[in-house]
Structures are given as C-alpha cells and as structure tokens.
Amino acid sequence: MPSLTFVLPHWLYWAMLVVFPIVAMVMARRGRRPTPGNRRLYSLPLAYFVLITGGMLGLHRFYLKSLWGLLYLPLFFAILFANAHQRTAREAFSDASNIVRVSQSTIERETARAEDDAAQLASLREDLAAAEEGSFAKRSVELRLKRQERRMESSQQRIAQAEADLRDKQVVADSSGADRRYWEVFAFVCFLAILAFMALDAVLMPMMVRRANARIDDRADPADEAVDAVEQSEFEKDRSHVARGWSGWIDALSFYSGEFVSYWSVIAVFVYYYEVVARYVFNSPTNWAHEGMYLMFGMQYLISGAYAMLCESHVRVDVFYAPLSPRRKAMADILTSVFFFIFAGVLLATGWIFAADATRVNEVSFTEWQLAYWPFKWAIVVGAALIVLQGVAKLAQDFRVLATGVPHTAREA
Template sequence: MPSLDFTLPHWAYWVGLIVFPIFAMALANRPKPEEKRYSLGLGYFILITGGILGLHRFYLKSLLGLLYIPVFLCILYANSQGHDARSVVSDLANAVRIAERTLERETERVGTAEADLPALREELETAKVQEEEGSFVIRRAERNVERAEARVEEGRVLIVEAQGNLETARPQVESARAEMAKWNNVAKYAFWLILAGMALDALLLPMLVKRANDRLPAHEEMSETERALAELEARERKDDADHVSEGWTGWIDRLSLFCGEFVAYWAVIAVFVYYFEVISRYVFGSPTNWAHEAMYLMFGMQYLVAGAYAMLTESHVRVDIFYAPMSRRNKAWVDLLTSVFFFIFAGTLLVTSWIFAFDAISVPSGNSLVSDWARGRIGFGEMASGWNMAQWTDPNIRWGEISFNEWEVPLWPMKWVMVIGGLLLVLQGISKFAQDLRKLFAGDDPPSAPPDRPASEAAMREAA
C-alpha cells in the first residue's frame, strides 16, 4: 500500500476552525427547498470524503455501493496480514543479524586464540623446566593455556550454532518477505480498484444524481415521524430564540447564541478528522501525529466558548429540587444572591486566562517582537513598526508557546480563546444579573399558559 504522509499545516488548522463554521451556518440557515432533491455538489462531497466506502452510492440509494464494502474489508484484512508478516520479517532479520555478528566475532576470536596456543604451550613447557613445581609462573602459564583452549572450544560451539541459525533463518526471512509482499500487493491492487471505481463514479455522478431525482415522486408527503421531527426541530429553534431578552441585554444574549452555534459545528470537523485518521492508519498504514492533539485542543476551546451559551439556555446541570417550585421573584432573589459565587468564578477564569495568554506569547521564540513586547521589553509602537514579510514567511519564526510533540502547533491562540470564553461568560452573567433585577421590579408572576405541544408529538413517541 502507498503511504499517506500528510501533516496538517498550522495555518490550515486555525483557518478551518473559523471558516468551516461560517460555511456550515450558512448552509444550515439557508431556506429549505419545498421538494426533496438530490444534490450534485453534496454527491461529490460524499464521494471525496467517503467514496472509499461507497457512501456516495448509498446517498443515491444505489445498491452498487455494496460492491465497495468487500473491497474495503479486503484492504483492512490484507493490511493486517501484512503487518503480521512485517513483524515476522523484522524478528527473523534481527536473528540473522545477530547470527552474522556472532559468526564474525567468534571466528576472529577463535582464530586469534588458536594462533596464540602454540606460544602459550611453549611458555608453559619452559616454565616447568625452569621453575619449581607449583610456582606462580607455572600456574599463570597453565591458566593462560586453559583460557585459550576454553575460548577456542566455546567459540567453535557458538560458530556452529550461528551457522545453524543462519541456515534456518535466511530461508524463513525470504519466505516472510514474500508473504509480506503478497499481502502488500493485495492491499495495493484492492485500493487501486476502489480508486478506479471512484473515478468512474466521478464521471457518472451527474447522470446518477439525475436518475435518482427522476425516481423521486412528484409530491412526496412527509411521514408522521418526519413531520414530528420537523416540528420538534422548529420548537427547539424557537426555544433558543426565546432565551434572548429585550433591551440592551439582548445583544449579549444574541452574541452568546451565535458563539454557541459557531463552536457547535466544530464537532463536525472532528468527524472528518477522525475519519481521516482511521483511513490513514488502517488503510495506508500511516498514522498521523496531529489528529488527536488537534481535536482535544479544539474540544477544549469549544468547552470554553460554549459556556456562555449553556448559561443562557440553562443547559448546565443544576439541582433544582427547591429552586423549581419557587415563584418568579423568589427565583430572581436566589439568582442574585448566588451570582456572587458565579462572578468570583468567572472573574477568576478571565483574569487567570489573561495571564496564561500573555505568558504563552511571551515565551522566547523566533518572533522576538511579540515575546519581547509581551514581556515588557519593548513598547507596542516599537513592536508594531518592526513587522515585515519575514514574520509571516520565515519557517524559523515561531510565535510564542508551542506543543511538545512533533506537530509543534502554536498554543497561544488557544490561550486567547480562554480569554474570549471567560469574557463571554462574564458578559452573560451581567445579562442574567440585569434580567433578575427586571424580574424583581416586574411584579408577580404572569399567569402561566399551558405549553404549546404539537399534536404530532404523540406520533413521535409512538415512532420511538
């Protein structure tokens, strides 16, 4: 299988986090067509992202998409067998290297010992003639002869063992390499087969979309379940809008709603990134070094920015056994009193994240302008006037704190997102505080009206 060595550029990561939600929000809020039609653009999008599984065929309700599944499973199986064969090749090749080194080392040692034996034996005979029996000179000469003879004997045993290992391992290595090459070829040819099918479908896709649209009934009526889902979605959107207050606090509420919806689409990015990671790892045998870090950084930022939205829509966890039965004024009193603890938390988060953000850009780096300004060594005017194109084009210039793994993504933007999240939370707290004051001066609770529950909810429950 060909390898897939791709590392996401840092600028593409941050640009994608900004551009994709805007694009997704525009698609989600566009007017829905009255008549359901298959989209050629969506078909090509699915072909690019999921064509290896035939998802574009399933989108058009074509059973020929099932042909992609066994080929894809063949790739996974062949890669698994090829991985096992690669491990066997590595182990056997290591055994061959050890045997070759042993043979080379022991052959030299045995040769040296055999060459030294005659001189050592002659020295021993001379010592026996010239020295008294049991003297130190005789014992040393005998020990030298014994060591040389033992070295020769042990070396010959190791040489025989190494030669036997070589005779056994070398054919096994060749067999394992052939097995690995076989499974690599199976995976490679199956992958090219899928690519050929995708290329053919890319040419046929306009005709396939037209044929699928022609098969649609002229006026397709919604089922009870689809109607219930549509009404439920409309109610949920209405509920979000109902949280927006009147007056100047409404601007804060709308900002929190916008930011919450904006970062919600980051979860869609995670689907694509992890899909790419799975395909890279199990199809191309090229696991990424950036996918996991990119996503947990993204989810951390999503958690921070969505805090204000959760507070506005009351989506957070709250134990309201005593709070729920209270009147409107009493709830406002409780919220005002407990807001002290909220502002302590939100204010601490904002101040601490501000310190973290400046610490992140003050880390000494290739971009000394930013780090020196953050550390107070130069003024803002000197920092602003020192910019040139090298600040953007020189790969050796880094901006502040970076991650410690191979991807080395800058971390200071995430630290500034912490500041944004803390600021949004403080603003939403101010909005909630102002609304609680309004409730205190508004008088008694308005008469409660029964909730507007669509009649199709019963059908929704039955369908569930």
C-alpha cells in the same frame, strides 16, 4: 500501499475553524430545495462533498440510497485485513532480520577470535612440552592452556548457536518478507479498485443525483417530516431563551457563538475519519490530527459556556430550585450570582495572564506539528468574557422578573 505524508498547515487549520462553521450555519438555514410535494431534493455539491470525505467507504452511494455502495465495503475491509497481515509480517521480518544480522556479526567476530585462540593454543602446547616437569613455569603454562581451551570452547559454542539462529531466522525472514510483499500488493490493488470506482462515480455523480431525485414522488415522507419537526422544535426551544431588549443582544451573541463552535464537532468527524484511513489503510498515522482536535474541543468547551448558560444546560441540583415561582427563582439567582461573578472574573483574569504570556514568548506545542498555543489561551479570555456578559444579561433579567413576576421571554426586558 503508498504512504501519506500530508501535514495540515497551520493556516488551513485556523481557516477551517472559521470558514466551515459560517458555511454550515448558512446551509443549515437555507436547507435543501423542497419539491412541490414538500420532499427535499438531493444536493449535487453535498454528494461530491461526501464523495471526497467518505468515498472510500462508498458513503456517497449510501447518501443517494444506492445499494451499489455495498461494493466499496468489501474492498475497504480487504485493505484493513491485508494491512493487518502486512504489519504482522513486517514485524516478523524485522525481528528475524535483526537476529540474522546479529548472527552473521557473531559468526564473523567469533570465527576470527577462534582462529586467534587456535594459534595461541598451539603455542601454549609447545611451551608446555618445553617446560621442565614440576616447575612453576609448567604449572603457569598449564593454567593458561586450560583457560585458553575454555575460551576456545565458548567461542565454538557461540558460533554453533549463531549458525543455528541464522539457519532458522533466515527462513523466517524470507517467508515473512514474501508475505509482506504479497499483502502490500494485495492492499494496493484493492486501493486502486476503490480509486477507480470513486473516479467513475465522480463522472456519474450528476446523473446519480438526477436519478435519486427522480425517485422522489410528490408524497410527503412522514419520517422526514418527523425529523424536521424535532430539529425545528429543538432550535426554537433554544432560540426562545433569547430575550428582547438590550439584554437580548447579549443573549443573541451567546446563542450564535455556541452555534458557531458546535459545528467544530463535524470537523472532528472528518479529521478522525482521515486519521483512521491514514493509519489503517496507508499505515501513515498523523502527528497533527489528535492534537489539533483536542485543542479545538478545549476552545469549544470554553466558548460554548455562555450558550450553555443561556439555555440552562449546565448540570445543577435543582431539587429545591425547580418548584420555586419565577420571582423566587430570580431572587435565588441574584443571591448566588456573586459566586458566579467571582468564578467568571477569576477565569477572565487568569486567562488574560496565560494568553498574554503565551503571546509574548510565542509558545508552541511540543510535538512535531509546532502549533502556536496563544490562540487557544486567548479562547479562555473570549469564553470568560462571553460568560461574564451572559451573567450580566441574566442578572438584569432576574431583576426584571423580581420586579414584575413575568419571565423574560414573555415581554421585553
């Protein structure tokens, strides 16, 4: 299989975080064009989008409710199976080849050493024969001779062991090398087959979309209507928290900022899909996917705080709070708001310090991707500012409820 060397450019990363949510928000509001029977048609641009992002799994076929998408799955799993065997064979080949190299080096080194030892051994035996019986010189030569014989024996043992390892591991290296080449070719052929199917589907996509839409009759699908009703009710439930009046502008800002960053989760799906394919299909794990996504989720967590506060989605213990009347709830919120503003103020101040320091030194990540950190730290400031503004709006609405006893959604604030 060929390797992937693509590294996401920094400018494309930031453009993706800005442009994709805007396009998604527009598409979510526009929806798909309904048929006379209130059925929604399949979209050709969306079909091509699914082909590009999930074509290796045939997801575009499943989007169009075509069972031919099942043809992609065996090929994709065959690639995963082949790559798993290829990795095993590559590891075995690497280990065996390393032992072969070490054994060859040992044989060369010890053979030359053994030849020198043999020459020295012959010289020592001549010296022993010439030495006077019982003399100190003869005892010295005998000791040197024994030491040289032990050294010679040790070299011969190392040579014998290296030759045995060379014979055994050379067979393993040849076998695993052949297995690696076989599975590499097998995976590549499956990959080419998937590319051929994707190219064919890219040409046939307009016809496939027309056929999928032709299968739609004039009867409304209760399942689709139920899904639409749930989605609409969830949207309206969250949207109902936006008050009227001047505080409603802050509520709207919190609402749309939360909706904006929510679509970043969809980006994560695409990026991690690419990471899985790059890692397990092409054996080319990225050095940017994980870092880019966890930094993105950090910003999402910070910026969506105001949205969570607006929709009352934060986790809290409300055993005593829930049964209270609207006026008493407002009183409790006003009394406890001092703790909220302390927290939000500290978050804003420290976030500003962190962001300013990171901007001044142009702080970047420690990975090979070298992504600038200062935009992420300014997200702390943005998130804290949104939370402070939402806290001000909530405080104003609580004072109104305290004065009138009417929830903020009932009348203008």
